[in-house]
Amino acid sequence: MSRHQLDCRRLLCPMPVIRVQNKVAELQPGDELEVVCTDPGVMQDIPAWCRINGHLLLDQQVRDDEYILHLRVQGDPH
Amino acid sequence: MQRKAVALISGGLDSLLAVRVMQDQGIYVEGINFFTGFCVEGHTHAIRKKDQKKPKRNNALWCAEQLGIKLHIIDIVEEYKDIVFNPKYGYGANLNPCLDCKIFMVKKAKEWMETHDFDFIITGEVVGQRPKSQRKDTMPVVQKDSGIEDRLLRPLCAKNLPQTLPERESWVNREKLYDFSGRSRKPQMALAKQFGFEDYAQPAGGCCFLTDAQYSVKLQDLWKARGDKQYEMDDIMLLKVGRHIRPAPEYKLIISREEGEGKFLQGYRKQYPSLKTTSHPGPLCLIDGDFAEEQIEQAARIVARYSQGKNADAVELEYRDTEGNTRQVKVAPLPPHELKKEWVV
Ligand code: SF4
Numbered sequence: 001m002s003r004h005q006l007d008c009r010r011l012l013c014p015m016p017v018i019r020v021q022n023k024v025a026e027l028q029p030g031d032e033l034e035v036v037c038t039d040p041g042v043m044q045d046i047p048a049w050c051r052i053n054g055h056l057l058l059d060q061q062v063r064d065d066e067y068i069l070h071l072r073v074q075g076d077p078h
Numbered sequence: 079m080q081r082k083a084v085a086l087i088s089g090g091l092d093s094l095l096a097v098r099v100m101q102d103q104g105i106y107v108e109g110i111n112f113f114t115g116f117c118v119e120g121h122t123h124a125i126r127k128k129d130q131k132k133p134k135r136n137n138a139l140w141c142a143e144q145l146g147i148k149l150h151i152i153d154i155v156e157e158y159k160d161i162v163f164n165p166k167y168g169y170g171a172n173l174n175p176c177l178d179c180k181i182f183m184v185k186k187a188k189e190w191m192e193t194h195d196f197d198f199i200i201t202g203e204v205v206g207q208r209p210k211s212q213r214k215d216t217m218p219v220v221q222k223d224s225g226i227e228d229r230l231l232r233p234l235c236a237k238n239l240p241q242t243l244p245e246r247e248s249w250v251n252r253e254k255l256y257d258f259s260g261r262s263r264k265p266q267m268a269l270a271k272q273f274g275f276e277d278y279a280q281p282a283g284g285c286c287f288l289t290d291a292q293y294s295v296k297l298q299d300l301w302k303a304r305g306d307k308q309y310e311m312d313d314i315m316l317l318k319v320g321r322h323i324r325p326a327p328e329y330k331l332i333i334s335r336e337e338g339e340g341k342f343l344q345g346y347r348k349q350y351p352s353l354k355t356t357s358h359p360g361p362l363c364l365i366d367g368d369f370a371e372e373q374i375e376q377a378a379r380i381v382a383r384y385s386q387g388k389n390a391d392a393v394e395l396e397y398r399d400t401e402g403n404t405r406q407v408k409v410a411p412l413p414p415h416e417l418k419k420e421w422v423v
Contacts, residue, residue: 010345012315013136014111014113014117014136014138014139014151015113015153017136017139017151018113018151018152018153021150021151038345040134041134041136044134044135044136045135045136045139048135048136048139048140048143049139049149051143052139052142052143052147052148052149053148053149
């Protein structure tokens with residue numbers, strides 16, 4: 001298991017989702033990814049993306065106008 | 079053997095229904111959503127504060143979730159520029175190159191289909207739905223130019239069109255497909271009801287900003303000012319925000335209209351010089367283009383006109399260059415009659 005980070009600050013949806021999707025495609029099941037964004041839309045879009053693709057959203061929070069989401073890659077990532 | 083189809087998902091009702099119709103026939107479906115940079119989804123909601131009260135969602139993701147399918151969002155921003163610059167079949171009412179766009183998307187979907195070993199493509203197109211891209215005579219053009227030929231099935235209007243491979247091979251039953259045509263949305267709404275879909279997106283116009291008249295004018299203005307058809311992602315984002323005023327051919331002002339936009343524009347202050355009123359509450363303005371030192375005052379007078387000090391004798395502003403160096407500018411706000419109509423983009 002490895003931990004990864006992704007900086008999606010200043011990107012507007014759906015760009016953060018695309019970045020997450022492409023990053024997760026490189027990761028292994030069990031790996032964790034933390035994404036930092038500034039578009040509040042990610043609070044809906046990334047969880048929805050996780051549900052659709054069967055990945056586990058561990059946590060989502062707002063800190064100083066930044067939206068931080070934490071997910072775990074599950075099963076076949078593709 | 080279960081056949082597999084890849085669906086073009088725009089986030090609207092039609093593609094939602096098209097997939098559902100296929101699922102009813104036992105086809106396995108995954109979705110593709112192309113991000114061109116001009117998509118109506120997302121951006122403006124994020125920018126304008128007033129929109130943030132509405133629940134915000136990405137409709138393509140929402141559709142995929144309703145349907146229980148995987149969705150692949152594909153960034154085609156760079157490749158798409160060619161389509162916007164030189165559409166072989168020209169533009170629609172505004173700068174929307176719909177037919178070329180459709181061909182391009184189907185071609186990309188075909189590549190995806192082949193790489194992932196899928197059998198055919200489906201779209202939610204309906205004959206006669208849109209004047210440029212969804213006509214009976216343009217549909218074969220999409221099939222031919224994209225190279226997909228008869229592996230493209232449009233479940234909502236298939237009965238009005240020649241048989242496709244999935245129908246001929248009995249992967250799907252043509253009898254259970256539909257014969258929708260024309261601009262009426264009633265048949266789609268009835269079918270949505272039948273499937274139990276509620277709260278789906280019904281975008282007016284098209285699926286992207288290029289169908290928007292005002293947006294197209296701004297994009298054309300940008301091309302004219304730069305002397306060639308070019309744009310970067312930041313350009314097309316900024317065209318969605320604020321009022322755009324071009325007091326001289328060489329430069330343009332992008333002035334926020336409310337707090338949300340001001341906040342959004344702030345993020346660009348390292349790329350564009352900016353002006354912000356300091357003596358009175360007022361907007362943030364980015365200056366795009368090459369301007370002379372003396373033009374800053376003119377720009378400041380225009381910005382002051384949109385601040386709460388518009389009737390004051392003088393308004394102070396902070397001018398900031400892209401390095402972060404600042405200085406104060408004191409000006410008389412521009413009287414309304416001096417703001418020329420032709421400046422407003
Ligand atoms: S409206 Fe925009 S995205 Fe939709 S087909 Fe036309 S050009 Fe393409």
